[in-house]
Amino acid sequence: MINTAAGHTINETILTLDPLERRFQYEADWPMCRQHLGTLDVIELDEWSCLVVYGTDAEPATMALVIGGATGAALQRLRELLEGGA
Numbered sequence: 001m002i003n004t005a006a007g008h009t010i011n012e013t014i015l016t017l018d019p020l021e022r023r024f025q026y027e028a029d030w031p032m033c034r035q036h037l038g039t040l041d042v043i044e045l046d047e048w049s050c051l052v053v054y055g056t057d058a059e060p061a062t063m064a065l066v067i068g069g070a071t072g073a074a075l076q077r078l079r080e081l082l083e084g085g086a
Contacts, residue, residue: 002028028067035059036067052079 002010008031015037016025022042030036036058043051054071058064 030058030063030067033058033060033063033067036063038067038071 011029024040028036041053
């Protein structure tokens with residue numbers, strides 16, 4: 001479940017949680033979307049670093065820009081927290 005800054009609640013359903021492939025997929029029940037699929041892949045670069053790739057598909061397609069932008073900001077904040085930033 002996501003709680004937005006505007007006070008909206010968005011329910012999510014986990015579709016894929018694969019630790020071997022390092023893949024997480026979910027769908028969100030957005031009031032403005034007929035369909036949504038988010039995919040998060042973690043690619044190991046070396047022993048100490050990785051690349052996180054996020055993709056989103058939505059119908060209407062313009063909602064993918066909104067969702068992707070919000071998720072990008074959340075992933076950047078997660079990176080800051082993991083790297084020891086405040």
